[in-house]
Amino acid sequence: MVQTKLAKALLAPFSLLYGLGVSFRNWTYERGIQKSISFSVPVISVGNLTVGGAGKTPHIEYLIRGLEPYLNIATLSRGYRRKSKGFIHVQPHMDANMVGDEPLQYARKFPGLTVTVAEERAFAIPEIMARKPDTQLVLLDDAFQHRAVKPGLNILLTTFNKPFTQDYLLPSGRLREWRSGYERADVIIVSKCPKDLDRTTADALIEEIEPLPHQRVFFSYYDYAAPYYMLDHRYRLKMEENVSVLLISAIANTDYLLEHLHRQSPHVQTLDYEDHHYFDRRDLGNLKLRFDEMPGKHKAIITTEKDATRLELHREFIVKEQLPIFVLPLAVRFHFGEGPEFDTLVRDYLLEFKA
Numbered sequence: 001m002v003q004t005k006l007a008k009a010l011l012a013p014f015s016l017l018y019g020l021g022v023s024f025r026n027w028t029y030e031r032g033i034q035k036s037i038s039f040s041v042p043v044i045s046v047g048n049l050t051v052g053g054a055g056k057t058p059h060i061e062y063l064i065r066g067l068e069p070y071l072n073i074a075t076l077s078r079g080y081r082r083k084s085k086g087f088i089h090v091q092p093h094m095d096a097n098m099v100g101d102e103p104l105q106y107a108r109k110f111p112g113l114t115v116t117v118a119e120e121r122a123f124a125i126p127e128i129m130a131r132k133p134d135t136q137l138v139l140l141d142d143a144f145q146h147r148a149v150k151p152g153l154n155i156l157l158t159t160f161n162k163p164f165t166q167d168y169l170l171p172s173g174r175l176r177e178w179r180s181g182y183e184r185a186d187v188i189i190v191s192k193c194p195k196d197l198d199r200t201t202a203d204a205l206i207e208e209i210e211p212l213p214h215q216r217v218f219f220s221y222y223d224y225a226a227p228y229y230m231l232d233h234r235y236r237l238k239m240e241e242n243v244s245v246l247l248i249s250a251i252a253n254t255d256y257l258l259e260h261l262h263r264q265s266p267h268v269q270t271l272d273y274e275d276h277h278y279f280d281r282r283d284l285g286n287l288k289l290r291f292d293e294m295p296g297k298h299k300a301i302i303t304t305e306k307d308a309t310r311l312e313l314h315r316e317f318i319v320k321e322q323l324p325i326f327v328l329p330l331a332v333r334f335h336f337g338e339g340p341e342f343d344t345l346v347r348d349y350l351l352e353f354k355a
């Protein structure tokens with residue numbers, strides 16, 4: 001704790017310089033020096049103030065599941081850490097190297113969805129409309145700081161265990177911009193809440209956030225399903241058989257995931273990598289070694305859906321070594337029965353949208 005406080009103190013000057021740069025950039029948009037573009041198609045942005053780990057992908061999927069039966073939807077991401085450039089219409093047969101892990105996940109889970117990646121969203125949205133003129137909604141993934149596009153509905157995520165109100169600017173903390181950036185949001189979702197969250201605790205956090213009069217605050221959590229075999233989704237892992245678990249993950253924060261696994265398994269070991277890490281053969285060799293060293297007959301490797309898209313780049317090795325890698329799917333749920341209220345808020349935005 002002392003070392004952490006000392007590190008933050010030493011990094012504070014750099015955070016101040018970073019914050020001044022961010023403030024200047026935002027000022028140029030607020031004064032109209034740089035332009036935020038609105039479009040003739042509804043645009044919903046899902047993002048956060050911190051560097052990853054708030055649950056953007058599951059919340060984008062929540063919107064897709066609720067709206068895809070009624071609308072032609074396109075998702076737009078930058079395709080973080082992809083090895084390609086420019087605008088790409090993502091197809092299920094592509095790999096994570098080409099388009100990034102999260103866009104590939106969308107394309108494979110929702111075959112009828114238009115999934116795209118591009119560095120510049122302001123240029124990509126017209127490209128989407130040119131290629132898919134029947135598109136009725138664009139979902140922007142991780143675009144809260146992308147001021148070049150002005151979304152019609154701006155959704156901000158912040159985690160329950162570390163809300164933006166308790167965080168600090170990079171590099172002493174994980175904030176991409178000053179806490180006051182939350183004022184641009186239309187909706188604030190406190191994500192990764194405990195399943196037994198009580199109303200008193202939620203109200204205290206709302207008071208800490210201090211939402212503006214036009215902002216609505218919701219609380220969400222993850223509902224995990226049975227893990228499926230990565231190479232054949234028909235096969236599920238029965239966790240009630242006291243299976244020992246080796247978790248391999250490259251996501252920003254595993255605390256919430258580990259809490260779930262510890263409730264399901266008597267023995268959980270981990271192999272952690274930095275967010276969006278692309279696994280190499282050495283990583284896979286280490287995975288096999290760690291798995292072989294685990295005692296007992298009932299054991300399995302578990303990973304996240306996002307990590308699975310990058311592990312799949314080593315399909316031949318996984319098949320050859322017969323590694324039992326299972327993927328843990330999840331879905332977003334809202335506390336206090338407020339899911340329908342959130343859905344209505346989104347629906348009302350779409351119904352009231354004027355080009």
